[in-house]
Amino acid sequence: MKKSALIFGVCALVAGITAFTFRTEELPYHLKLGTPEIKSMTSLTFGPDGILFIGDSKGAAVIAVNTKDASNTELQPINLEGIDKKLAAMLGTTAENISILDIAVNPISKKVYLAVQSADGTPVLLSIAGESIEAVSLKDVEFDAVALNNSPAEDAKDGRGRPLRVSSISDLGYSDGMLMVSGLSNQEFSSTFRSIPFPFTNEQDYASLEIFHAAHGRYETTSPIKTFTTAEVNGKQYLIASYTCTPLVLFPMDELKAGTHVKGRTIAEMGSGNQPLDLVSMEKDGKSYLVMSNSNRPVFRVDFADIEKFQGSLTEPVTANFATEGVDFVSMPMTNVLQLDKITDDTMVILQRRSNGSLDLWTTDKAEHLLK
Amino acid sequence: MHCKSFPIRLCTVHSLIFFGALLLISCSKKAESGISIRWEGDRAVGLVIPSSLLGNPDLTQLTIRLVQEGNSVPILGDLQETEERILFTPLIPFTRGESYEVLYGDSVIGTVAIPQLAQGDADLAVDEIYPTQDTLPENQLKFFVKFSKPMREGESVSHLTLLNSDNDTLKGVFLDLQPELWNEDQTILTVWLDPGRIKRDLIPNLEMGAPLEDGKSYRLQISDQWKGKNGEKLDQVYSKDFIVTKRDSIYPVPASWVFDTPKAGTADAVILDFSETLDYSLLNEVFKILNKDGQKLLGNWTIGIEEKSIRFTPETPWKKGKYILEIESRLEDLAGNNLNRLFEIDLLNQAQTTAASDFKQLEFEVKE
Incomplete structure (x- = not known):
């Protein structure tokens, strides 16, 4: 008996040491060391502890990279005029040969990350703190990747869901251990929205939703999501999304389950000839706001209290009045805002084409003038 | 002037007319003396600098920059040294038609011009516009434009127009999507007519109506200013004429x-x-x-x-x-x-x- 107890003890010790040894070698979030293959960088968003998610539309994948940029630092205000010209010079070309496809702020270090693409399609990741612009190397980094397109063979095998044939990742978001991906197809007019647990697992069975939009309760289409954010409304977590056909829609997060026909509650329509570009939720003096940039409208601001109060839904049939409907939103004194992200609760970073033609990257100053 | 080298000094004392020619001559001389372009297909992906040019260099002193008035910004990239040569790989390939100078400290040790594409390589055409049929329904949703070579992204808005029978450009008919919807090799672009205008009862539809109207004729036009990935322009203006008929409200059976x-x-x-x-x-x-x-x-x-x-x-x-x-x-x-x-x-x-x-x-x- 004693002997077996001893053997058991030794085994337990060995197992313990082995487990401990493995643990010390294991990278956070099951990341591995290497150089990820990245064909394009079309969307960026930050996860926990300086993990950057890079949406690769051409590679139909999302890559999680540990930037190791995770020390809490004060925001250094940014005011870079003619940023396209500055970046072009650093890349050895002229401004018309580069485009800034997305920006994301590391919420811990407050550094701004930029996904830049050259005319020939080469992707470049840069970071900005204050006036300093640096290249972010993606060689020999800690990373993991998740493929978005199931191979046709895989589909045929078990008929599990429809593959997400993403031509373009329209937006990425991260909340509570879930990476959310909205995609647009270059073929069918359909909506693809997936939530993928992070750390990534080998399970390929992500929640894949078909999202519909009904215009005033009458005509229903599957509607691609252009941009989204998450927020708490009346104590409940919601996905706030904007469609390519412009309405702003609220989905309760707990209803976003795989294989369901999900219909959002329309809270506003923004009018014609406009594309929503970015959505963020901001706070000022204890009040929450949803801030939205647009392709052909000034930046809008919606008070969350109005969203909470708005019990109606534009999915009901409407009467003759078809001006901008739903919750009240206020135009902010900013036009031609191409990219927008939140730095802290009351500051944002903005990429704006000024009226003089200059493309500027700047941070708002405590948002005083924005949230009046 | 921050440049101290022979070719640049020469340039400054000559008139502007000869600037380009002299630069080219100086480049070819430098190329003979050793700095060469590293190609990957038709992309200039690096500069090879013979170590003999510098003796025992301190790599932190070596920078490469775009030749541009007033520009002193070094290009971001990787420097790799072997016994015979130093390889500089920029983050993005060098741009066709631009010149680059290699500096050691403040001295220019060489200038390299990246040649424009040869005429034959520059033929860029629209192979087809789909649907190929010339009668389309009022609720037509999308077009596909197939190019002969990979194209630049993000420019469709300025190069694609829809004209009515009076030759007036119709505004706000296409969905302005960024990033655009390209196939993998960037030769086929998907263009959506604004679904917010097609979908009945949405504000865009109520305010502006559907992009296309039954009984009318239109021309989809593609500008010859649209550039391919290598900077070459389309060889001509392309267009597709079509007539619109009643909406298609029946799914295929x-x-x-x-x-x-x-x-x-x-x-x-x-x-x-x-x-x-x-x-x-x-x-x-x-x-x-x-x-x-x-x-x-x-x-x-x-x-x-x-x-x-x-x-x-x-x-x-x-x-x-x-x-x-x-x-x-x-x-x-x-x-x-x-x-x-x-x-x-x-x-x-x-x-x-x-x-x-x-x-x-x-x-x-x-x-x-």
């Missing part, structure tokens, strides 16, 4: 399609006639033929005239018996109606939906 079946023992094509134009891009992907054992047949699919039919030529001759044609239900017609549902379903008239399934199947028989 495979059971109504007509087979033209081959004879057993031949490797002739089986032809499937839809009698309406279907979506070009999806037609390329959604079909599969299975034999009686459920095995997929290998062979070639070809889309017919005006995307109204498709033919399959097998690699091995047909055997007598029944075959299954499997179609993914996501196949759409021109108005975005797929095999399961209409682009927009009238919720007051639910009879418009069919039983949703991922695939539809049709059977055909090959006889002696």
Whole structure:
């Protein structure tokens, strides 16, 4: 008996040491060391502890990279005029040969990350703190990747869901251990929205939703999501999304389950000839706001209290009045805002084409003038 | 002037007219003296600097920059040193038609011009605009533009226009999507007509109406200023004229399609006639033929005239018996109606939906 107890003890010790040894070698979030293959960088968003998610539309994948940029630092205000010209010079070309496809702020270090693409399609990741612009190397980094397109063979095998044939990742978001991906197809007019647990697992069975939009309760289409954010409304977590056909829609997060026909509650329509570009939720003096940039409208601001109060839904049939409907939103004194992200609760970073033609990257100053 | 080298000094004392010529001469001289361009296909991806040019260099002193008035910004990239040479790889390839100078400390040790594309390499054309049919429904949803070479992204808004019969440009008809929807090699662009205007009862639809109107004629025009990935422009203006007819509110029904079946023992094509134009891009992907054992047949699919039919030529001759044609239900017609549902379903008239399934199947028989 004693002997077996001893053997058991030794085994337990060995197992313990082995487990401990493995643990010390294991990278956070099951990341591995290497150089990820990245064909394009079309969307960026930050996860926990300086993990950057890079949406690769051409590679139909999302890559999680540990930037190791995770020390809490004060925001250094940014005011870079003619940023396209500055970046072009650093890349050895002229401004018309580069485009800034997305920006994301590391919420811990407050550094701004930029996904830049050259005319020939080469992707470049840069970071900005204050006036300093640096290249972010993606060689020999800690990373993991998740493929978005199931191979046709895989589909045929078990008929599990429809593959997400993403031509373009329209937006990425991260909340509570879930990476959310909205995609647009270059073929069918359909909506693809997936939530993928992070750390990534080998399970390929992500929640894949078909999202519909009904215009005033009458005509229903599957509607691609252009941009989204998450927020708490009346104590409940919601996905706030904007469609390519412009309405702003609220989905309760707990209803976003795989294989369901999900219909959002329309809270506003923004009018014609406009594309929503970015959505963020901001706070000022204890009040929450949803801030939205647009392709052909000034930046809008919606008070969350109005969203909470708005019990109606534009999915009901409407009467003759078809001006901008739903919750009240206020135009902010900013036009031609191409990219927008939140730095802290009351500051944002903005990429704006000024009226003089200059493309500027700047941070708002405590948002005083924005949230009046 | 921060440049101290011979060629740059020369340039400053000569008139502007000769600037370019002299620079070229100086470049070729430098190229002879050793700095060369590293090519990957037709992209200039690096500069090779012979170590002999610098002796025992301190690499932190070595910078490369774009030759541009007032520019002193070093280019971001990697420097790798071997015994014979130093390789500089910029983050993005060097730009055609631009010149770059290599500096050691403040001294220019060489200038390299990246040549423009040769004439023959620069031929860039629009191969086709889909749908190829010249009559389109009022609720037409998308166009595909197929180019002969990979194109630059993000420029479609400025190069693609829709004109009415008076030759006026129609505003706000296309969905301005960034990033744009390209296929993987960036030769086919998907362009959506604004779905917010097509979808009935949405504000854009109520305010501006649908992008296309029944009975009217239009021209889709592609500017010759649109550039390919290497900076070359389209060889000419391209256009597609079409007439608009009434809206298409019927989804495609495979059971109504007509087979033209081959004879057993031949490797002739089986032809499937839809009698309406279907979506070009999806037609390329959604079909599969299975034999009686459920095995997929290998062979070639070809889309017919005006995307109204498709033919399959097998690699091995047909055997007598029944075959299954499997179609993914996501196949759409021109108005975005797929095999399961209409682009927009009238919720007051639910009879418009069919039983949703991922695939539809049709059977055909090959006889002696």
